[in-house]
């Protein structure tokens with residue numbers, strides 16, 4: 216008996232571990248070896264180049280190394296292949312980190328998941344994909360997370376607006392797609408959206424439509440209130456709206472022959488009571504608003520496999536970026552939600568705080584350096600303005616140091632209009 220329980224327990228724990236499958240994982244931890252796993256498309260000759268780097272600031276100089284877009288105003292087309300699989304009957308988790316350390320003005324930060332038969336060397340913006348997921352920023356108006364599913368050859372965008380992160384730190388993006396046709400989007404391991412594929416995408420036609428045969432009956436009374444038939448207009452109601460001004464006098468120089476008969480100007484009648492309206496009462500025949508009856512949509516066929524993609528085999532970065540510098544890292548495609556969360560914790564979770572610290576320290580130093588520079592510029596200007604070249608040190612004027620605004624980038628405004636993003 217005891218033995219049986221023990222064996223069962225071992226079996227159960229083994230089963231849990233075996234159950235989780237990782238189809239694709241990429242952390243860029245082996246130097247230039249990533250080049251053998253990733254392929255730049257040859258569809259165009261001038262796709263932007265990728266650089267392996269942890270960036271300007273990071274939590275860990277080695278662990279935070281990822282692929283960075285390195286040329287401004289370029290298309291990027293890079294992909295990596297893995298053993299093809301189907302997500303039938305299982306959850307599908309797509310996860311990665313994105314860091315727009317360049318203060319991105321316009322550019323994609325999303326991934327595309329392709330069928331295995333994609334020709335990677337020919338990948339381009341119109342290559343058919345299964346899923347597109349991740350942040351997209353352009354100007355002030357576009358700051359969203361795309362979740363696009365391909366169904367029978369057509370792309371369907373999510374109907375909900377999911378806001379993406381727009382700062383310069385690393386963020387973790389996770390898409391979970393379940394076999395019960397529910398989904399969840401997480402940013403930094405926190406749920407930001409969830410629902411069902413049927414509700415949040417127009418993948419299938421609507422289940423019901425207005426019955427084309429149904430018409431509102433002629434005698435349908437949808438007036439909630441009617442005039443009270445017992446209410447009548449008072450005898451003395453009729454008073455004209457305007458009356459001749461009783462104070463007006465004929466001007467002294469009025470010439471009837473020349474000017475015609477004099478008539479006093481009209482003024483509003485103080486006794487005017489407005490148009491008479493009968494008192495309103497509830498309509499005893501009121502039937503309520505007529506609702507157009509719906510019938511089952513003949514075009515609709517239920518499909519419990521909208522979520523299912525067979526032969527998933529390539530992850531691609533197919534992007535347009537105006538200002539480059541985005542770092543992608545910690546890619547994971549798997550079937551285990553918990554394991555993905557844990558992987559997110561071990562990667563993004565472990566380095567986010569030291570990364571923020573380093574960034575803050577750099578900004579503090581830059582601020583100080585700027586102040587120093589302003590000060591020395593001012594001193595020089597004061598010296599030059601000194602007509603008689605007197606060597607005596609000038610008294611410093613500390614009143615209003617003309618400080619540059621923090622984080623301002625003169626190029627940014629211009630580029631804002633050179634955009635716009637992402638071809639899907």
Ligand SMILES: *[C@@H]1O[C@H](CO)[C@@H](O)[C@H](O)[C@H]1NC(C)=O
Nearest residue numbers: 404553554556557558560564
């Ligand atoms: C990930 O980290 C969060 C915050 O520390 C924690 O609450 C959660 O349990 C962790 N998840 C896993 C799967 O380890």
